[in-house]
Amino acid sequence: MRVLDSAAQGTAGVALVGGDAGIGKTRLTSELAAEARERGFHVLIGQCAELGDALPYLPLADALRGAEPAVREAAAAHPMLGQLLPGTDNASSAGLTQQRLFGSLLGLLADLQPVLFVIEDLHWADRSTRDLLVFLSRMVQSERVCVVGTYRTDDLHRRHPLRSVLAELKRLPTVMSVELGPLGSGEMSDYVATLGEVDAHGLGLIVARADGNPFYAEELFAAMAEGDSLPDELASLLMSRVELLSEAGQRVLRAAAVAGRRVEDELLREVSGLPAAEFEEVVREIVSRGLLRVDGYGYAFRHALLQEAVYTDLLPGERTRLHAAFARLLTSPAELAHHYLAGHDLAGALSASVEAGRLAERVGAPAEAHSHYDQALSLWERVREAERLAGESRVELAFRSALMAADSGDNHRAATQLRALPPTSRVSERLAYYLYELDDREGAIEAAERAVESAEDQVALARALATYARTLLWTSRHQEVEELSTRALETARAAGARDAEAGAMLTLATFVEVRGDLARAHELVDTASAEGTGNLAMDLRARFHHARIHYEQGLLADAADVADGGVRLAFETGLKWSTYGTDLRFLRFLIHYLAGEWDQAEAVAAGFGARVGTVPEAILSSFALFIEVARGLPAVEGRLSWLRPFWPDELVSYMSRGLAAEHALWQGDPEGALEHVRAAMAPLVPGETGVVRLAAVGLWALAELGTTEGADELRASARLAVEAGPTGDGGHMGAEGLAWAARVEAEWHRVHGRLDVELWRGVVSAFDFGFVYEVARARWRLAEALLAAGDRDAAQVEFGLARETAGKLRAAPLENALLDFGRRARFGSGGSGGSSGAGVPGDGGLTAREVEVLRLVAEGLTNREVAERLFIAQKTVSVHVSNILGKLDASTRTQAAATARQRGLLD
Template sequence: MSSFAPSSAMVGREAEIGLVRRLFEGAADGVPVGVLIDGEAGIGKSRLLREFATEVSTRADVHVGWCLDLGAARTAYGPLTAILRSIVGHLGAERVREAVGVGAEALGMLLPELVDEPADRARTSPDRLRDAIATLIETAAEAAPQVLVIEDLHWADESTLALLSFLLRTLARGRVLLLLSCRSDDVRRGDAVSRFIVEATRSRLIERVTLPRLDGDAVRALAEQLTGRSVSDGALARMQERAEGVPFFVEEIADCTTGPLPDGLRDVLLTRFDRLGDDAQRVVQVASGAERPLSHPLLSTLAGLPEDRLDEAIREAARGGILVIDSDLYRFRHALLREAVHDDLLPGERSRLHRAYAEALEAQRDGTDGVDTASLAHHWHLAQDEPRALLASIDAMRDAKGRFAFAAAARFGELALEIWPSVPDAATVAGLSHVDLLQTLGSVLRNAGDGERALAVISAALDEIDPETVAPRLHARLLRDKAQYLANLGRPGAIPLTEQALDLAARVGDDALHATVLNQLASRYMVAGRLHDALRVADEAERIASRAGDRDQMSIAANVHGVSLAHLGDITGGILEFDRARDLARSSNADLRYRVNYSDALTLLGRYGEAVLIAEEGLALARSLGVGRSSGSIMMQNMSVALFERGEIERVDEMMSRDHRQGALRVFRMYSSMTRVRALAWRGRSTEAADMLREWRPAFVETGQTERQIWYDLITMTVAVAESAGDLRGALAEIVAMLDDDGPVLLHQRRLLLQAAAIIADLRAEGDDTAAVSERVADAWAAQPAQLLADSWSPIVEALLSPSDPALQRAIDLAEGDDVPVVFRVITRLERARLLLRTGDRTAAGTLLAEAATIARTLGHARLTTTVTTFAHAAGLSLDPVRGDSAATASASDPDALTARERQVLDLLAEGLSNRQIGEQLFISVKTVSVHVSAVLRKLGVSTRTEAAIAAGARMPAQVNSRPGVIR
C-alpha cells in the first residue's frame, strides 16, 4: 500500500543484532536474560527489535507490549497486559488456570477473560499477582522459548518497572528473553525509569546495548537503498549535517532529496504531512491524539468523514509513510512523527481533539465496554475540562489501586490533588472530601514504597481537619495511619500518635477499629522494648477482638504476648502464647505473622532447627497462596538468620541473592542488610562489610531509637565487622557499651554476650588483661531469668570466661549440638588447645587444632580459619588431620567426599525429586542444582540419577532423610 518502505536490510547494526542473537541462544538453553536496547529517538531501536523478532519467530513465541505516552500519569502495567494476553492465547486459558492455580484470580485483574466473574481484590494480593505472572511466563517457557518485547520503556509506569525488576530477579530458570527498548534522551536523571535502568545494570540483571549513530558509509548505504540511486558527496554531506547519523532522520531527509531541505528537523518530519490532501491531513491529525494504535471504528467516529473518503485518506497517509496498518489497527510509523503532528496543532485544536477522544471513551463506558480509566483521565486533562479530569483521575487512582498498581495510583492521586483547587465545589464533583482524598493517597503512597510522601500527605490531612469538630472515627484513622507511616520509616513519634488514636477509637463504638488500634499500639510497645506495656495492651486488644468475634486480631494479640513473654524470660509461657496465635489465626496474614515472629523468637533462643522448620512451613504456606517469591521473601530473610548460625552460609548467600522485595518498607530492608553485612564479614570481605555498614548506620541509629531490636542489630553488625577486620578490642568495646546502656534488655543480648566470651578468650591469649570485662560479662549473663540460664550456652560462656580442661571439654561437646552457633565448634576447640599447650600436651592440642581448622575451612569462616592457622604455626604444630572419623575432616582430606550441600542434594535425588523440586526445597537455583548433581554423579562414580540413589543407600544409610527442618 505504501510507496515508502524501510530499507531491505538494516544498515550498521550487525554487531548489535549479533549480540542479541547470542543472548537469545543462551536463553533458549534455559538461562533467562534481559536486554535493554537504548539510544536516542530515531536511532533504530524498534527496527532492530522487529528484525530480530521476525528472525526468531519460527523458534520462539514472540509477545510485544508498548508503554504509552500519557504524560505524568501512566497506565498501570501498560505493556504487560498485551504480553500476558498473548501468552494466554498461545497456551489456552484452561492450561493457564491449571498452571497458576490460586493465582488465576489475581491474573483476572489484568485479564478478566480468565475468571468467570470480576476478580475480588479482597481475595488476592499484589504478591499473588506478581507470582502468578512469573509462573505464567515460566509455564510458557516450558513449551517454547519466550521472547517478551517491551517497547518505549521511557514511558513505563512504576508498577510495570517494579514488576520487571521482580521478574528479572526471580526468573531463575526457563527459556525467556526479555527485550526492552528505551529512548535515552527521554529518560530524566533520578526518575523511576532512570533508577530502574541504573539498578538493573548495576545488579547485572540486564545486558545493555546502546545503538550508536551511523557513520558516513552507513548513511550513504541507507540513503542509496531508500532512494534507489547513488548519493553524491555533496548530498551526503548535507544529509549528515542535518541527520547527524540518526537513521530515522536519514530516511526522512532522503525523502526530501527531490527539493530543498527544510530548515529544521521538525520541518523535516512535517514535510510528509504537508504533502497530504485535506482528508488525509484530518485523519493524521486525529490519529496524533491517540496514545496507542487506533481501531477503525474509533478513527471513523473521530474523523467524521464518509467511509469512502476515510478509506482513501488512510491509504494516502499510509502511502506517504506516516501511518501503517498493524493487525487491523492504525498507528504512526514512528512516534516522532506523531509528536510532530500533535505539537503542530493549535491549542484550541488540541483541546477539542482530546475532548472528542474522552467523549468517545465515555461512550464505550456507557456501552459497558471496558474503559482504560488512565486514558480517560489523560484526555480530559488535555481537553482542559477540569471537573471531568478530576473525576477521571480519582477513578483512575481507584482502578490502579484495585489492581495493586500503587505507584500508578499515586500519580493519578497527585494529579487529582493538582486539579482540585481549580474545580468549584470539588468535593461534590469528586464524591469525596479533600481529606478523604489525602487519606487514600497516603495509603497508596505507602504501599508504593514512598514513605516520605505518604507521611507528608497524611500530615497535610491532619493539618486540614479541626479536632474539635471532625468525626472521631476519621480522626482516629488519620492518627493511626500517620503513626504507621512513621514506624515504616523508622521515625520516632509513632507511639504517642497511636495512643491518641486509641483514645478516639475507644469512643467510636467500633470494636473492630478499637481492637486494631490496640494491637498496633501493643506491637509498637513490643518493638520498643516496653514489654509489660505490650502485654497489658495486648490483653485489652484480645478482649475487644473476642467481643467482635475477630479471631485474627485475637491471634495478633496472642502473638504479641508470645514475643513479649519470651523476651522477659518466660519461655514456657511465650511458647504457649505462640501456640494460641497459631490456633486462632484465620487469615493467611495472621498465620504468616505468627510464623515470622515465632521463628524469630526460636532463633534468639538458639533453637535453630525449630526456627528453620517453622519458617519453611511458612514458606510452604506462602507458596500455596501464590506469594512464595514475594511475601515469602520476608520469611526467607527471617530463616536466613537461623541458617547463618547453623553455618549454612552458602544457603544464606543463595537466599540473599534472591531477595526480591524491591520497594519494601525500609525496616525490612534493614533486616536484610544486617544479614548481608554478617555474611560479608564471615567470608572475610571486611572492607565491603564496613562499607555497607557505613551506608546503613544512619538508618539503624534513627530507627534504633524506637525499635530496640534494630538497636541490637546495629551492635551485632558493628561487632561482626570489627572482628572480621581483626579489631577484637573494638568489637568488645561495642558489647561493653551495650552493657552500659540502661534501655530494655531483649533476647538479642544473649548472643552478643556469648560472642563477648569468645572475644575475651582471644584477647586473653594475646596477653590482654581481661579480668574486669570478664566479670562484667559474667554478671550480665548471670542476671538473666532462670529459664534462660538452663541451656547449652551457659556452660560455654563459663568455660570461655574461666577456662579449665573439664569445662572446655564439656563446652566442646555442647557446641556439637544444634542449639549452639556452629562457630563455637571452632572456638571451644581452639581455647582448649591453648590450655593444653600451656600444660604441655602438644599431641592433644595438635589434634584439636586440626579439627578446628578443618571445621573453620568447611564453614568458610575467614577469620576463624586465619586465627587457628596462625596460632598453630606460632606453636609449631601441624594442621594435618590426625583423625579421619569426622565428616568435616573427611570432607577436607578426601577430594571425592561429598560436601554437606551435595549430601542434601543426594538425599533428595534418592527421594526421586527433579532438579526443580530440589531447588525449591533447598532455595537454590535449578542451575546450581544441576552443578551439584553433576558433582554427586562424578564423586559416586555413577552415570544416572537412579544409580546415585542406589549408591546413596549403600554408602550413606545413616544420612538419608537426615535433613533437619525439611517439610515432607
C-alpha cells in the same frame, strides 16, 4: 548480544539502551528479539505510552497481550498476572498486591526461561513500571532471563523521574548500560544505500542533513523519493509528508495522534466520523505512505516522533474537540481521565480519576492510584457536586490517597497527608503506624494515644490499641504493653476485628517471650497463626514470629514446620520477595544451618546473590557466609569483596564482618580476625545481644595470638548483653544466645592459658539444643581441655565425635583443625587409635598455630623466617614464641624444642 549470551548460560542480566529519538533503539531491540527467538527464547515486548502514570503496568500488560499462546496460558496461571490479560475481572485481593504481582512475574519468568523481556520507551514509564524494572534488575541473577529497556536521552530533563532510577540501576553489577550515538558519515552513507537508489548528490544531502540520525535519514530519503524539497527542521520534514495525504487522510491521522502511539481500528473510525468504506480507503492510503502501520486490532505510528509532530501541529480547539470525542467512546478510566482533562471536562476528569485510582489499587499499582486520587483532589474545589461524582467525601478520598502513598513506599508523604486530615481514630492509628515505620517513636506514641482516645467504635478501638501496644514495645514504657495488648485482644474478639486480634497477639507474644514466659508466647503465636486474618501481611508476620519463637528456644523441628508453611504461603501468593516472605526464607536457611542440613542450606544460599548493589541485598548475601565460611568454599573472598562497601551499615557489618573474622581465623590470621570483630562491635550499643557472638570470636582470636590484652573488655561486653537481655532490663535471652555466652566464658579462660574441662562441657551442653556444628566445635575444645588434664581416653571420644560431625557436614576448616590436633595428640589417622604415643600425655595447652610455630623454631628458623613461612607478622611470631616458652616452662628456644620432642609434639 552479550546479555543474551549470559542469559543463555544461566547468568541473568539487564541492558539499558539509551539514545536520542530516531537513533535506532527499536531496530536494535528488534534484531535482538529475532536472535533470541532463533535461540529458543520466549520473547515478551511491551511499550510504554505518553499517558505516563495514567496506565499502570502498561508495557507488562502489552507484552502479555502480544505474547504467544503458551506464554499467555502460563501467565493466566498466576492470578495477579492474569488480571492484566484482556477479559479478566480485576478482583480485589487481600493486600500486598504490588508485591504479589512482582513475585508472580518473577515466577512466570522462571517458568518460561530462557526469556527476553523488552520494555520500550521507559521515558514514558509509569511509576509502577519503573519499580518493576528496579525489582527485576535486583532479583534476577541465576535465571536464564534477559531484561532490556530503551529510553530517549533527549527527553530526560533534569527532574525526570527516570533519571534517579537509571542512576541507581547503572551501579548494579547485573546491569549493562548502552548509549547509542549518531552514526558517522561513512556509516550513514552505507545505511542510506540500503534504503534504495539514490544519486551521489542526494546521498550527500541526506547525510549532511540527517546529522547521524537513521530515522531522520529515512524521512529525508522518503521525501526526496516523493519529489519534495528538504526542510531544515525534522518536524517540518515529517509534516511535509503528512500534507501529501488527502484532506480526509490528514483528518484521520490527526485523530490517531490524539489517541497516542497506538489506536484501535473501531475507535479511530468512530472518532473520524467517516463511513466504513471511506475510512478503510483513507487508512490504506496512510499505511501505504508508511505513516501508520497495522498493529494487532488497530494501528500504530511508525515512529513516536511522527505522532508527536502531528499532535503538536493541532490547533487548540481541534485538540480539545478530539480529546472530548475519544472521552465519549472510551471505557478505560485512566484513558478517560486523560482525555477528559485534555478536553477541559473537569467533572468527567474527577470522576474518571477516582475510578482509575480504584482500578489501579486492584491491580497492585499503589503509586498510580495515589496519583489518580491526588489529581481528583486537586480538581475537587473546581467541580460542582464533587462528592457525588467521586462517590465518597473529600476526607475519605484523601485518606485513601495517603494509604496508597504508604503502600508505594512513601511513608513520609502518607504521614503528611494524614496530618492534614481531621484527627479521627482511623487517621491517627494509620499515622501512628507509619511514624513507627519511620522510627519517629515519640510521634507514633502520641498519634496512637490520640487514636485510642478518639475511637468511635469497637473495631477502631481494637486497631488503635494494637498499634499503641506495638509503638511501646521497645521503649522505656514497655511495661504497659501487656495491659494494652490484652485490652486490644478482648476488644478485637468482641468486635470481630481479626487483623487487630492477630496483631495484638503477636505484640504480646514478643513481650512475654522476652520476659521468659515461653509457654504463653508459644500459645499466643499458635493462636495468631492458626487461621487467616484476610490480611496477607499479617498472616505472614504471624507465621514468621511463630517460627522465630520456636527457633529462638531451640525447637528446630517445630520451627522448620512452621517456616515451611509460611514459605509455601509466600510462594503461593506471589510474596516470596515481600518483607516477611524474605524473612521466612532467611529463617529457614538458618534452621537448615543449625540442624546440620548443610546441603539444603547451601542450595538456599546459592540464591543469595554475591553481586550486591543495596543494603538489603548485602544483608541477604551476608547470610550465605555462614555456610561458605564453615565449608571453606572459595566463594567467600569474592562475596566479601562485594560486601566491603556496605560495611558502614551496622547490620551488614555485624553479619559479614563477624563471619569474615571466623574466615580469617581458619586462614591463620588472628590479627585480621580481631580487626573485623572490633569494627563490627564499634557501632553496637552496649548491652546489645549481638555482642555475645562477636565477643566469643574475638576471644578465640586473642587465644590464637597468645595475648590477654582486651580479653576482659570482651567478656564484660558479653556479660552486659546477657544481663540486659533483648529489652535492656533483664529480658530473657534465647537458647543460642545463652550458648554463645557460655562459650565466651570458656574462651576467656583459654585466653588466660586455662583449658577448663567443665566450662567446655557446659558449652557442648548449651549448643546441644540442635546446633550441630557448634557442638562439634565445642567438642574440639573439650578434647583439648581433657587431653591437657591428662584424660586421654575421654579426649579421644570427644575428638572422634567432632571428627564424625565435621566429616558429615563437609566442614573442611574444622576437619583440618581436628586432623592437626589428632596428629599432635597422636590419636591415629582415624581419631580412634589407642594411647600408643610416648612421652608425657598432653601438649601443655598449645594451640594449633603455636605447634606450627614450635616445629619451625625447632628447625632453627628465626622469627622473621617463621613469619615468612606462615605468612603472618613477625610481631605475631614473637608473641607465639613467648607463649610457647611459658606453656612449656622453657627458658630458651632450644629447651622448648627439646621438651617438644620429648612429648612427641614434633611427630
